[in-house]
Amino acid sequence: MVDVSSRSLQVRLLILVFLAFIPALGIFWYANREFRNLQLEAKEDELIRRAEAVATEYQRLITEGELFLGTLSEFDEVRSTRFPTCTEHLARVLQHTDHFTFISVIGMDGYLACGSLTPESALFLGDRAYYVRAMSRQVFSVGEFSLGRVTGKPVLGMALPMGTEGMSAPILATSLDLNVLAIRPLGGTLPEGYTFSVLDPNKRVLVRLPQTGDFSLADSVGAIAGPEFPGPPEGGDAVIVTGTDFDGIERLFAVAELGSATGGTEGYLAIGRTRITLMQEVDEIVRLQLRFLAVGGVVLLALAWALGHFWLARCPPGAEEGEGAG
Structure with a gap:
């Protein structure tokens, strides 16, 4: 039977362990607050990385478009612009790409000479920015974000003159599907809880995802974003804004500009998440840390109780005094 002094010693040992645990608890709570802030910054950095990945993919697709047009321009079937040879050739080529929506040869009069799709009537493209720039500069040129006149899709036009240096010639052009930007860099699908928007410098909406559910009534491709929606970023780096x-x-x-290698800026993108969602994810990580702390504290107190009991069992109070009296 353990006497009162033994129990008192065991209790004092538990109190001592608990008191020693209090400073560690305070340090943990401070570190936990800092950890929460770091986790929130990590979530913001993740948004920025996603936006930067899209901007990088955009530039890569423009470079790919220039090489694509340069290769096509070497084919006699395209340079001749003869119907139906040119049209059939461009239609077959288009079947092998998923990010270009239309391939065309535009005559010096600005009208479509041949294309991968055949419109019902004569199609004038001489007012498109990509055509005007390519014709005036006689180099590969990028246009502006717009809705395609043939496909109706949000596109970026790219054009390459097919003439030799110093000589005017028809323009070979293609249109990059801007919807691709929401698919390739983000792993094929937009993660749940994210919104994705591509806008021109005037805040006209060209791409908006998701397109279903609660967003279907509020979003409209071709509309102008309101003043409270983030505008184009200042400078070339992606930024976080509310x-x-x-x-x-x-x-x-996370807002990032979409610019070509020629130095121009055709628009920008915005990837959004609610702060509540971000904080819920951060809090889940913090709660996990608290569970580890609680388990650690219980284990520590249990060990203190067990060790105290073991110590008292081996060295009961008064044992040394009894031996001295004998």
């Missing part, structure tokens, strides 16, 4: 999305919900956005 703004009100098209559905009226406040979100945290």
Whole structure:
């Protein structure tokens, strides 16, 4: 039977362990607050990385478009612009690409000479920025974000003169499907809880995802974003800003410009998430840390109780005094 002094010693040992645990608890709570801030910064950095990945893919696709047009321009079937040879050739080529929507040869009068798709009537493309720039500069040129006149899709036009240096000639052009930007860099699908928007410098919406559910009534491709939606970023780096999305919900956005290698800026993109969603993910990580702390504290107290009991069993109070009396 353990006497009162033994129990008292065991209790004092537990109190000592608990008191020693309190400073560690305070340090943990401070570190936990800092850890929460770091986790929030990590989530913001993740948004920025996604936006930068899209901007990088955009530049890569433009470079690919220039090489694509340069290769096509070497074929006699294309340079001749003869119907139906040219049209059939371009149609077959288009079947092997998923990010270009239309391939065309535009005559010096600005009208479509031949294309991968055949419109019902004569199609004038001489007012398109990519055509005007390519014709005036006689070099590969990039146009502006627009809705394709043949396909109706949000596109970026690219054009390459087919003449030799110093000689005017028809323009070979193609249109990059801007919807591809929301697919390739993001792993094929937009993650749940994210919004993705591509806009021109005037904040006209060209691409918007998701297109279903709560967003279908609020989003409209071709509309102008409101003043509370983030505008183009200042400078070339992606930034984090807060703004009100098209559905009226406040979100945290990673905003990055979309510019070509020629130095121009055709528009920008915005990837958004609600701050509540971000904080919920951060809190889940923090709660996991707290569970580890609670388990550690219980284990520590149990060990202290067991060790105290073991110590008292081997060295009961008064044992040494009894031996001295004998």
